Amino acid sequence: MQMNQPDLFDAPAPPLDDCATLLADLGEWVEHGWLRELDRSFALFLHELDPAAGAPLLLAAALASHQLGRGHVCLDLQAALADSPASLSLPPAHAADAAQAQFARTPSQWLQALRLDAWCAALRASRLCEAGPGQAPLVLQGPRLYLRRYWQHEREVRALVGSRLAPQPVAPAAHIRPVLDALFTAPQASRDTDWQKLACALALRQRFAIVTGGPGTGKTTTVVRLLALLQSMALQGGGAPLRIRLAAPTGKAAARLAESIRGALDRLPWDALPHGEALRPHVPSAATTLHRLLGSQPESRHFRHHAGNPLALDVLVVDEASMVDLEMMARLLQALQPQARLVLLGDKDQLASVEAGAVLGELCSRAQEGHYDAATVQWLQEAAGQQPPPALQDGAGQPLDQAIAMLRVSHRFTADSGIGQLAQAVNTGDGRAAQALWRAGLDDLRSCRLSQPPALLAQDAKLRALVLAERAAPFGHAHYLRRMHTTRPPDGAAPAAWDAWAGELLQALGRFQLLCALREGPWGVTGLNATVAELLREAGLLQGTQSWFAGRPVLVTRNDYGLSLMNGDVGLTLDLPAPEPGAPPVRRVAFPAGDGSGGVRWVLPARLQAVETVFAMTVHKSQGSEFEHAALVLPDQGNPVLTRELVYTGITRAKRWFTLVGSARAQGPVLAEAIGRRVLRASGLMA
Numbered sequence: 295m296q297m298n299q300p301d302l303f304d305a306p307a308p309p310l311d312d313c314a315t316l317l318a319d320l321g322e323w324v325e326h327g328w329l330r331e332l333d334r335s336f337a338l339f340l341h342e343l344d345p346a347a348g349a350p351l352l353l354a355a356a357l358a359s360h361q362l363g364r365g366h367v368c369l370d371l372q373a374a375l376a377d378s379p380a381s382l383s384l385p386p387a388h389a390a391d392a393a394q395a396q397f398a399r400t401p402s403q404w405l406q407a408l409r410l411d412a413w414c415a416a417l418r419a420s421r422l423c424e425a426g427p428g429q430a431p432l433v434l435q436g437p438r439l440y441l442r443r444y445w446q447h448e449r450e451v452r453a454l455v456g457s458r459l460a461p462q463p464v465a466p467a468a469h470i471r472p473v474l475d476a477l478f479t480a481p482q483a484s485r486d487t488d489w490q491k492l493a494c495a496l497a498l499r500q501r502f503a504i505v506t507g508g509p510g511t512g513k514t515t516t517v518v519r520l521l522a523l524l525q526s527m528a529l530q531g532g533g534a535p536l537r538i539r540l541a542a543p544t545g546k547a548a549a550r551l552a553e554s555i556r557g558a559l560d561r562l563p564w565d566a567l568p569h570g571e572a573l574r575p576h577v578p579s580a581a582t583t584l585h586r587l588l589g590s591q592p593e594s595r596h597f598r599h600h601a602g603n604p605l606a607l608d609v610l611v612v613d614e615a616s617m618v619d620l621e622m623m624a625r626l627l628q629a630l631q632p633q634a635r636l637v638l639l640g641d642k643d644q645l646a647s648v649e650a651g652a653v654l655g656e657l658c659s660r661a662q663e664g665h666y667d668a669a670t671v672q673w674l675q676e677a678a679g680q681q682p683p684p685a686l687q688d689g690a691g692q693p694l695d696q697a698i699a700m701l702r703v704s705h706r707f708t709a710d711s712g713i714g715q716l717a718q719a720v721n722t723g724d725g726r727a728a729q730a731l732w733r734a735g736l737d738d739l740r741s742c743r744l745s746q747p748p749a750l751l752a753q754d755a756k757l758r759a760l761v762l763a764e765r766a767a768p769f770g771h772a773h774y775l776r777r778m779h780t781t782r783p784p785d786g787a788a789p790a791a792w793d794a795w796a797g798e799l800l801q802a803l804g805r806f807q808l809l810c811a812l813r814e815g816p817w818g819v820t821g822l823n824a825t826v827a828e829l830l831r832e833a834g835l836l837q838g839t840q841s842w843f844a845g846r847p848v849l850v851t852r853n854d855y856g857l858s859l860m861n862g863d864v865g866l867t868l869d870l871p872a873p874e875p876g877a878p879p880v881r882r883v884a885f886p887a888g889d890g891s892g893g894v895r896w897v898l899p900a901r902l903q904a905v906e907t908v909f910a911m912t913v914h915k916s917q918g919s920e921f922e923h924a925a926l927v928l929p930d931q932g933n934p935v936l937t938r939e940l941v942y943t944g945i946t947r948a949k950r951w952f953t954l955v956g957s958a959r960a961q962g963p964v965l966a967e968a969i970g971r972r973v974l975r976a977s978g979l980m981a
């Protein structure tokens with residue numbers, strides 16, 4: 295069904311044979327923010343390459359580029375024709391009334407004039423488009439149109455993952471079984487499936503594995519046991535210890551991985567392993583970012599490590615893999631030696647990467663149902679002494695299915711935990727169950743029902759209570775600011791005392807985070823940053839209105855290798871004592887040292903080129919972080935960016951308390967609509 299535009303029937307059909315008209319229309323759409331300049335430039339570039347290329351091809355090229363900017367790997371021509379608002383977000387949500395834009399022709403009108411077969415035929419007829427390998431800038435596969443680079447990445451990921459799926463067990467099942475039995479003792483008494491044990495056994499079988507699961511399901515616990523076991527097997531064979539590396543997409547996620555790994559190492563029953571505690575030094579806990587691991591180079595998309603200069607490692611664990619985009623996944627796989635093992639950890643239900651692709655989600659699209667074939671079932675029986683439940687067995691399972699383990703029991707959230715139940719309800723699209731949980735009065739679920747209109751948010755008593763959190767818990771913004779004022783060392787204190795103060799404040803800052811679905815507007819990061827700052831100033835917790843003020847929390851928005859700061863790092867602006875009486879205080883931004891030492895690094899504000907205030911952050915940016923108290927703000931109008939994955943990701947950032955912030959409308963119909971909307975990203979990875 296074509297979506298009707300208000301002006302559809304009054305306007306003449308767009309001239310499909312007239313490139314000049316299309317290029318002029320692209321210009322108009324860019325001017326109104328419907329497309330990016332980049333999208334138009336790409337069409338212009340193709341027009342220059344081949345002036346004979348027709349308007350249908352140039353339109354498809356501009357739209358394929360537009361879709362890349364929205365996280366899609368390709369343009370699904372069929373979906374574009376069927377429903378352009380839904381599949382292309384054209385008209386965009388902020389301009390739903392297309393007539394207001396006063397375009398000569400809207401994208402929908404151009405699409406209305408096209409038919410799928412004719413559009414595909416026009417693309418196939420051009421030398422700018424090929425059906426597979428070649429040099430042409432566009433690739434058409436079925437109804438999917440790619441920019442060649444992304445088609446290539448998708449192909450590489452599929453091939454390189456595929457090449458690692460052949461069973462190549464690290465040791466015979468009979469050798470593995472006693473160690474796994476000793477490491478995973480808990481559910482022996484019960485008849486429940488030990489998913490962690492099965493995950494470990496699955497990951498020992500081939501050179502690629504995914505361990506997916508929701509928060510607290512034991513992904514880290516499992517992978518540490520896996521690494522200890524791999525190392526133990528390597529040493530038993532008399533060989534050198536394996537070179538193991540740990541990585542994550544952002545600095546924040548890498549720091550959190552390192553911390554969780556250290557915790558899991560402390561809990562590991564070393565005695566269960568043939569080498570006991572002697573193995574511990576051979577299981578690393580230091581984690582790095584993928585960019586650092588691969589050796590990013592300034593101003594270049596290329597890395598120091600690639601197929602020609604592979605990474606010197608035997609086992610690579612990548613945490614928060616849902617945040618890894620298609621291009622990064624391709625580069626990562628290319629940089630691995632064929633014999634190296636790759637283990638991806640992540641929550642398949644979280645929001646996908648900001649960049650194009652939803653690789654983990656797509657690879658795990660069948661994980662819920664298992665699809666373990668007879669050979670896998672036999673392997674699991676022999677190596678782990680357990681089988682997956684019959685419902686998850688499938689004689690026709692595919693090779694990829696055999697490499698994926700889904701952990702299904704949360705050890706962080708018990709069955710009666712509100713956060714756990716809410717995450718589950720949202721994840722299964724059960725809006726009624728989600729609403730019922732709010733009414734159940736569970737201690738870890740809070741509601742902040744706003745009653746003021748957007749323009750008067752700073753006067754909303756509920757929002758004020760959330761931000762200032764007079765009671766000790768759940769924490770609000772005021773928590774770290776009160777500590778900043780009350781625990782400040784005396785002016786003559788030693789540098790170590792200032793470091794300790796800053797370190798403690800950074801921890802306090804991380805206990806609470808306001809999360810927004812949107813960037814702009816009163817319900818977005820920009821509006822809420824201003825509103826929260828106003829509330830904190832009124833309460834006397836912040837002083838000064840300059841851009842840099844003591845107590846300003848900042849988020850790094852771009853990697854800065856010179857300062858060793860990564861996109862996603864959070865710092866806190868603090869005033870250190872003046873060097874001499876009467877001089878102004880020395881203003882610095884404290885960042886966690888990031889080396890696992892718990893130390894602090896001080897940076898001059900002026901050196902920070904890409905930072906923003908972070909009283910509120912987008913849910914996207916919060917991925918890879920957790921907070922004792924997370925509060926998710928929903929706008930009071932529906933918006934296509936509000937999806938089930940976004941709400942789920944927001945909820946699962948909370949460890950102890952989750953608060954839903956918004957008007958009655960936001961907490962009712964807007965939430966329900968969001969839970970019902972899935973993120974669908976066009977791609978051919980699993981096609």
Ligand SMILES: Nc1ncnc2c1ncn2[C@@H]1O[C@H](COP(=O)(O)OP(=O)(O)OP(=O)(O)O)[C@@H](O)[C@H]1O
Nearest residue numbers: 480507508509510511512513514515516554705706
């Ligand atoms: N089998 C188990 N039995 C009891 N507790 C467990 C088990 N596995 C993990 N835990 C506990 O659950 C918590 C979460 O475990 P872990 O950090 O391994 O999970 P995760 O899936 O990596 O979590 P995250 O959501 O942080 O990614 C830890 O406190 C851990 O001790």
